[in-house]
Amino acid sequence: MDRKIYMDHAATTYVKPEVLDEMLPYFTDKFGNPSSIYFYGREAKEAIEMAREKVAVAIGAEPSGIYFTSGGTESDNWAIKGAAFAGKKKGNHIITSAIEHHAVLHTCQYLEKLGFEVTYLPVDQYGLINPDDVRRAITDKTVLISIMTANNEIGTIEPISEIGKIAREQGVYFHTDAVQAIGSMDIDVKSLNVDMLSLSGHKFYGPKGIGALYIKKGVKIDQFMHGGAQERNRRASTENVPGIIGLGKAIELATATIPQRREHLTRLRDRLIKGIMDKIPFVRLNGHPTERLPGNVNLSFEFIEGESMLLSLDLKGVAASSGSACTSGSLDPSHVLLAIGLPHEVAHGSLRLTLGDDNTEEDVDYVIEILPDIVERLRQMSPLFAEREGELKNV
Amino acid sequence: MDRKIYMDHAATTYVKPEVLDEMLPYFTDKFGNPSSIYFYGREAKEAIEMAREKVAVAIGAEPSGIYFTSGGTESDNWAIKGAAFAGKKKGNHIITSAIEHHAVLHTCQYLEKLGFEVTYLPVDQYGLINPDDVRRAITDKTVLISIMTANNEIGTIEPISEIGKIAREQGVYFHTDAVQAIGSMDIDVKSLNVDMLSLSGHKFYGPKGIGALYIKKGVKIDQFMHGGAQERNRRASTENVPGIIGLGKAIELATATIPQRREHLTRLRDRLIKGIMDKIPFVRLNGHPTERLPGNVNLSFEFIEGESMLLSLDLKGVAASSGSACTSGSLDPSHVLLAIGLPHEVAHGSLRLTLGDDNTEEDVDYVIEILPDIVERLRQMSPLFAEREGELKNV
Amino acid sequence: MYSQKVMDHFTNPRNVGEIPDADGVGEVGNPRCGDIMKIFIKVDGDIITDVKFQTFGCAAAIATSSMATELIKGKTLDEALAITNKTVADALDGLPAIKMHCSVLAEDGLRAAIEDYKRKMGLITEDEMAKPHEHIHDCADDEAANG
Ligand SMILES: Cc1ncc(COP(=O)(O)O)c(C=O)c1O
Ligand SMILES: Cc1ncc(COP(=O)(O)O)c(C=O)c1O
Ligand code: FES
Ligand code: FES
Numbered sequence: 001m002d003r004k005i006y007m008d009h010a011a012t013t014y015v016k017p018e019v020l021d022e023m024l025p026y027f028t029d030k031f032g033n034p035s036s037i038y039f040y041g042r043e044a045k046e047a048i049e050m051a052r053e054k055v056a057v058a059i060g061a062e063p064s065g066i067y068f069t070s071g072g073t074e075s076d077n078w079a080i081k082g083a084a085f086a087g088k089k090k091g092n093h094i095i096t097s098a099i100e101h102h103a104v105l106h107t108c109q110y111l112e113k114l115g116f117e118v119t120y121l122p123v124d125q126y127g128l129i130n131p132d133d134v135r136r137a138i139t140d141k142t143v144l145i146s147i148m149t150a151n152n153e154i155g156t157i158e159p160i161s162e163i164g165k166i167a168r169e170q171g172v173y174f175h176t177d178a179v180q181a182i183g184s185m186d187i188d189v190k191s192l193n194v195d196m197l198s199l200s201g202h203k204f205y206g207p208k209g210i211g212a213l214y215i216k217k218g219v220k221i222d223q224f225m226h227g228g229a230q231e232r233n234r235r236a237s238t239e240n241v242p243g244i245i246g247l248g249k250a251i252e253l254a255t256a257t258i259p260q261r262r263e264h265l266t267r268l269r270d271r272l273i274k275g276i277m278d279k280i281p282f283v284r285l286n287g288h289p290t291e292r293l294p295g296n297v298n299l300s301f302e303f304i305e306g307e308s309m310l311l312s313l314d315l316k317g318v319a320a321s322s323g324s325a326c327t328s329g330s331l332d333p334s335h336v337l338l339a340i341g342l343p344h345e346v347a348h349g350s351l352r353l354t355l356g357d358d359n360t361e362e363d364v365d366y367v368i369e370i371l372p373d374i375v376e377r378l379r380q381m382s383p384l385f386a387e388r389e390g391e392l393k394n395v
Numbered sequence: 396m397d398r399k400i401y402m403d404h405a406a407t408t409y410v411k412p413e414v415l416d417e418m419l420p421y422f423t424d425k426f427g428n429p430s431s432i433y434f435y436g437r438e439a440k441e442a443i444e445m446a447r448e449k450v451a452v453a454i455g456a457e458p459s460g461i462y463f464t465s466g467g468t469e470s471d472n473w474a475i476k477g478a479a480f481a482g483k484k485k486g487n488h489i490i491t492s493a494i495e496h497h498a499v500l501h502t503c504q505y506l507e508k509l510g511f512e513v514t515y516l517p518v519d520q521y522g523l524i525n526p527d528d529v530r531r532a533i534t535d536k537t538v539l540i541s542i543m544t545a546n547n548e549i550g551t552i553e554p555i556s557e558i559g560k561i562a563r564e565q566g567v568y569f570h571t572d573a574v575q576a577i578g579s580m581d582i583d584v585k586s587l588n589v590d591m592l593s594l595s596g597h598k599f600y601g602p603k604g605i606g607a608l609y610i611k612k613g614v615k616i617d618q619f620m621h622g623g624a625q626e627r628n629r630r631a632s633t634e635n636v637p638g639i640i641g642l643g644k645a646i647e648l649a650t651a652t653i654p655q656r657r658e659h660l661t662r663l664r665d666r667l668i669k670g671i672m673d674k675i676p677f678v679r680l681n682g683h684p685t686e687r688l689p690g691n692v693n694l695s696f697e698f699i700e701g702e703s704m705l706l707s708l709d710l711k712g713v714a715a716s717s718g719s720a721c722t723s724g725s726l727d728p729s730h731v732l733l734a735i736g737l738p739h740e741v742a743h744g745s746l747r748l749t750l751g752d753d754n755t756e757e758d759v760d761y762v763i764e765i766l767p768d769i770v771e772r773l774r775q776m777s778p779l780f781a782e783r784e785g786e787l788k789n790v
Numbered sequence: 791m792y793s794q795k796v797m798d799h800f801t802n803p804r805n806v807g808e809i810p811d812a813d814g815v816g817e818v819g820n821p822r823c824g825d826i827m828k829i830f831i832k833v834d835g836d837i838i839t840d841v842k843f844q845t846f847g848c849a850a851a852i853a854t855s856s857m858a859t860e861l862i863k864g865k866t867l868d869e870a871l872a873i874t875n876k877t878v879a880d881a882l883d884g885l886p887a888i889k890m891h892c893s894v895l896a897e898d899g900l901r902a903a904i905e906d907y908k909r910k911m912g913l914i915t916e917d918e919m920a921k922p923h924e925h926i927h928d929c930a931d932d933e934a935a936n937g
Contacts, residue, residue: 014426031409038709070465073622073632103622110621209604209635226505227468227498237468240604314433700824702848720824721848740821776806778828778844
C-alpha cells in the first residue's frame with residue numbers, strides 16, 4: 001500500500017513550499033533578535049512587522065492589534081485568563097459553550113478552581129449556540145464571552161456576528177477562537193464586533209508553534225507570558241521570527257483564495273458525505289448540514305468504535321480522526337458529540353475526515369470505495385450490531 | 396563596510412546547518428500531528444521522543460521529566476506560576492534574586508499583585524548570590540526558590556549546587572533558569588538537586604520559539620498552558636515538531652562540545668577584555684573575573700552612553716548589546732548592573748559583547764582596533780568627560 | 791529605526807565642544823537617566839553668533855543637539871526661542887516615538903542657555919525663568935517610554 005491520503009487537515013496541515021521558502025533565510029542568515037538595534041535586529045524587526053500587517057489585513061484589524069503567540073492554545077489561554085484576571089474588579093463570570101476546544105474549556109475549568117464562575121452554554125443537535133442564550137446568561141458580573149467561530153470536530157459555524165452584537169450592546173468583552181475558520185471563511189473583526197480572536201498557523205499551511213491573538217485597542221487583559229518587552233510589552237519571549245514570517249505568508253495565501261478553497265472543499269465534502277451515506281447503512285452526519293466548514297465531514301457509524309476504523313483506514317493509507325475515547329486515551333468520547341446529543345456508543349463510532357487543498361476527487365472516491373468493507377468487517381465483530389440484526393430479523 | 400561581526404550570541408544565535416537539515420522534513424513531508432495514531436502521526440511522535448531523549452541526556456534527566464515549551468520565557472513562567480499556585484496550601488512565599496531575567500522577575504512581580512510574597516536576594520559586586528542568604532530567607536511559607544544558573548548580562552555563574560543542597564534539605568522546590576548556561580557548562584540536574592530547569596533553543600544554535608522545562612518526577616506544579624492532552628497532559632498545544640527536532644539536535648551538538656567551546660570562547664573573551672582595557676582608560680569589567688560564562692564580556696565605559704556605542708559599532712559592522720536605558724526604551728538602565736552597585740550613569744555606559752562558536756581572533760582584534768576611536772569620539776562630546784578632564788587639570 | 795538625517799548628525803555632529811567665554815550656558819538632564827546636554831552660546835546684540843554643545847546620551851540625543859545648534863546659529867534670540875522639540879525632530883525627518891523625549895532635551899537646553907544669557911544681562915530675574923519640561927526620561931511617562 002503506497003497510496004497516502006491525508007484527510008486530517010483540521011488536526012494539522014503541512015507547510016506549503018512558498019511559506020517554507022520565505023521562512024528559511026530567517027533561520028540562518030537573517031537570524032537577528034528583532035529587539036536589537038543593529039543591522040541583524042533591524043532586518044528581523046522589519047520582517048515581523050510586515051508579517052503583522054499581513055495577519056491584520058487577513059482579519060480586518062489594525063496591525064497594532066496583532067500579538068504573536070506560540071499557537072491557538074496560548075492565544076486562548078491568554079485571552080481568557082488575561083480578561084478574567086484583569087476584570088476581577090468588575091466580576092468573576094465567564095460565558096462560553098459546551099463545545100469549545102479544550103484550550104478554552106480546560107482554561108475555564110482551571111479558572112473555576114481559582115474562584116471564577118463559568119456558564120457553559122448548551123448547543124442544539126447541530127452544534128449551534130443560540131444567541132438568545134448568550135444574552136440571557138449575561139449578568140453584571142460577566143467579564144467575558146468566549147464562543148468559537150467554527151467547531152473543530154463537527155465543523156459547525158457559530159452565529160458569532162449576532163453574539164458579537166449582543167456582547168457589544170451589553171459592554172462585555174467577546175473572544176472568538178477562529179483557529180479552524182481562518183482560510184475557510186471571511187472574517188472581519190470590526191464588523192463582527194470581536195474584541196479578541198485566536199488563530200494558529202498550522203491550520204492553514206503555516207508552521208506549528210506559532211499563532212496570534214488579536215486584541216482590540218483599549219481591551220484590558222493581563223499579560224500571560226511575563227518577561228521581556230517584546231510585542232509592545234504585552235507578550236514576552238524572543239520572537240519566533242521564522243515562525244512569524246511563515247504565519248504571515250500562510251495567512252496571506254490562505255485568505256487570498258477563500259472563494260476557490262470553499263468551492264473546491266465543499267464539492268469534495270458533499271461528494272464524500274453522499275458517497276459514504278449512499279453506500280453504508282446506520283450512518284449519521286454530525287454537525288450542521290450547511291452551516292459547516294467546507295472541509296469538514298463528521299459521521300457516526302453505529303455499532304462500531306472509531307479507533308479501529310482509524311487503524312483500518314491507516315492500513316489503507318488514509319489518515320483521519322475520531323471522537324472516540326479510545327483514540328484520545330481519555331475516558332469519555334468527544335464532549336462535542338455528547339453535547340449535540342449523541343449517545344455514548346454512537347459518539348464512539350465517529351469518524352472525522354477533514355479535507356484540504358491537496359485532496360482530489362480520486363482521494364474522495366478511494367475513501368468511498370474502501371470504507372464499506374472496513375465498516376462491514378468491524379460490524380461483523382460487534383455484539384451491538386449482532387443484537388441489532390437480531391432485532392431486525394425479529395420484526 | 397562589508398565586514399559583519401556578530402558578538403551578541405547571548406541575545407540569540409543562528410541555527411546551525413546540521414540543525415536546520417534535521418528540521419526540514421518535518422515542515423513538509425513528515426508534518427503529522429504527533430497525537431494522531433496514523434502513519435504521519437507516528438513518525439512525528441517518534442521523532443519528538445528522540446528529541447526528548449537528547450534533551451534529557453544533555454542535563455542528566457529522565458526523558459519523562461522533559462516538557463517542550465515555546466522558549467525560556469514560557470518555561471520560567473510555567474515553573475514559577477505553576478509552583479506558586481500549586482503550593483498555595485503550603486504558603487505564598489517565593490525566593491529569587493535581584494538579577495534574574497525579566498521572565499522570572501516580571502513573573503514574580505505579577506504574583507505579588509496576586510497576593511504572593513517574594514524575596515529578591517541581593518548580589519555582591521560580582522553578581523554572586525550568597526547561598527547563606529538563600530538559607531536565611533526560607534520560611535515555612537516558602538514554596539519555591541528560583542535562582543539562575545548563569546546571568547545573561549554579566550555572565551556570572553551562580554553557586555546553584557550549594558543552593559540546590561539547601562533547598563533539598565529544607566524541602567523547598569528549586570528552579571533554575573539555565574537558558575544561558577546550556578552548552579557553556581556541564582549541568583546535571585540530579586547532582587545539582589534541581590527540581591525544575593528552564594532552557595531555550597535559540598541560545599545554543601537551535602531555533603527560536605522552542606524551549607523546555609525539566610520537571611523532576613513528583614514535583615507538583617499547576618499547568619500553565621491548558622488545553623489538549625499533549626506532553627502527557629501537562630502542556631497543551633499541538634507540538635511544534637520541527638522546533639522540537641531542532642532543539643534536540645542543537646542541544647546534542649552543544650553539549651557534546653562543551654570543553655572545546657569553553658576553551659575557544661574563554662581564550663577570545665580574555666583577549667578581548669585585556670585588549671580593550673589596555674587601550675581605553677576609565678573602563679571597568681562587570682561580573683565576576685573568573686566565575687563567568689566563557690563567551691561573556693561586559694564592560695562599562697565611563698562618561699558615555701551605550702546606545703551611541705552600539706550604533707557606532709553597528710556602522711563598523713559589529714553587533715553588540717548594552718544595558719543602557721536608552722537601548723531598551725525603558726526608564727532605568729539594566730537592573731543587573733544597578734544590583735551589582737553601578738551608579739546609573741556608569742550602567743548607561745555598558746557594552747556587552749558575547750562571543751560564539753563562529754567568532755575568531757581576528758574578530759576580537761578588529762573590535763579592539765575600532766573601539767578606542769568610537770569611545771574617544773563619544774567622550775569628546777560628553778559633558779561628563781569634559782568635567783572630569785577639567786577636574787584632572789585642576790589637580 | 792533612525793532616519794538618514796539622524797544618522798548623519800550622529801556620525802558628524804555639528805558644533806560639538808564648548809565656548810570658554812560663552813555669554814550663556816544651559817545644562818539640562820540628569821546622568822541618572824542617561825542623558826545630559828550642555829549648550830554654550832555667544833550673543834551679539836540679539837543675534838546668536840556662535841553655539842556649541844556637549845551631550846551624554848543616545849544617538850537621538852546627540853543628533854537633536856547637533857540639529858538644534860544648526861537651527862539657531864545666526865538667529866535672533868526670539869527666533870531661537872520659537873524653536874520647539876518638534877521643529878528639531880522634523881528637521882531630522884522624524885524620530886522614533888520612544889526617542890521623542892530626547893528632542894525635548896535639546897529644546898530645554900536651548901532655552902536654558904538663552905535664559906542664562908538674559909539673566910546675566912539683567913534682562914530677567916530668577917523668577918521669570920521658564921520651567922523646563924518635566925524631564926520625561928526620569929519622570930515616569932510610560933506612554934513615551936513604551937511607545
Ligand atoms: C478550535 C481550536 N482551538 C484551538 C486549537 C489549539 O491550537 P494549537 O494546537 O495550535 O495550540 C485547535 C487545534 O488544535 C483548534 O482546533
Ligand atoms: C537567562 C534568560 N532567561 C530567559 C530568557 C528568555 O528566553 P526566550 O527569549 O527564549 O523566551 C533569556 C533570553 O532571552 C535569558 O537570557
Ligand atoms: S476499547 Fe480499548 S481504549 Fe476503548
Ligand atoms: S538619551 Fe536616553 S533615550 Fe535618548
